[in-house]
Amino acid sequence: MKTPIRLMIAIVAAASVTTTAHAADAARGKEKSAACAACHGADGNSQAPDFPRLAGQYQDYLLTALTHYKNGKRKNAIMQGQVANLTKQDLADLSAFYASQKGLDVKR
Amino acid sequence: MRTFKLLALAVLASASASASAAEGNASAAAANKISMCVGCHGIPGYRTAFPEVYHVPKLGGQHAAYIVKALNAYKTGERSHPSMKGIAASLTDQDIADLAAYYSEKK
Numbered sequence: 001m002k003t004p005i006r007l008m009i010a011i012v013a014a015a016s017v018t019t020t021a022h023a024a025d026a027a028r029g030k031e032k033s034a035a036c037a038a039c040h041g042a043d044g045n046s047q048a049p050d051f052p053r054l055a056g057q058y059q060d061y062l063l064t065a066l067t068h069y070k071n072g073k074r075k076n077a078i079m080q081g082q083v084a085n086l087t088k089q090d091l092a093d094l095s096a097f098y099a100s101q102k103g104l105d106v107k108r
Numbered sequence: 109m110r111t112f113k114l115l116a117l118a119v120l121a122s123a124s125a126s127a128s129a130a131e132g133n134a135s136a137a138a139a140n141k142i143s144m145c146v147g148c149h150g151i152p153g154y155r156t157a158f159p160e161v162y163h164v165p166k167l168g169g170q171h172a173a174y175i176v177k178a179l180n181a182y183k184t185g186e187r188s189h190p191s192m193k194g195i196a197a198s199l200t201d202q203d204i205a206d207l208a209a210y211y212s213e214k215k
Contacts, residue, residue, distance in 0.1 A: 052170060105166055106151070107150065
């Protein structure tokens with residue numbers, strides 16, 4: 001049966017709206033990070049010593065921290081406000097972005 | 109007399125300022141105090157096992173002031189993690205300052 005092209009487009013559009021899962025995307029995370037740069041620096045190397053450097057941090061640690069801010073396991077007025085409007089996908093993408101930057105290292 | 113009063117005030121002010129903020133000494137930390145830290149934070153790729161599994165965060169190059177804030181938060185319970193709570197409880201303010209200075213240097 002020949003599916004009308006408009007119907008096919010509608011199906012694809014609907015599918016892309018409802019799916020949440022794509023692999024964590026650093027490029028998308030970079031786009032999302034504009035709001036974060038004010039405190040954490042454009043690449044996650046913050047200038048102000050009160051705000052932690054994120055650049056080069058382990059991706060899953062960053063995601064855990066962001067998730068904990070979102071579910072209340074970790075308390076911080078600023079961060080809880082920041083993540084309130086972010087989706088789980090956003091958190092994953094942001095974590096991927098900052099993890100991919102150069103900054104922190106493992107120190108013995 | 110007025111000059112003396114001003115001078116006395118200045119000396120008092122500087123004395124109290126240095127007494128309240130512990131100056132961090134990275135080599136003091138390296139000599140004595142990192143033994144509790146290296147087992148988790150010093151091994152690349154090391155992960156916690158409980159209650160959640162994730163990589164133990166890298167500390168090398170982190171801001172000293174932030175490390176101090178984090179260790180104190182574990183001490184007071186503002187931030188919760190079973191291992192970190194116990195470790196932070198055993199640290200003095202000087203220890204915390206020294207460790208923060210140590211880890212803020214990348215090498």
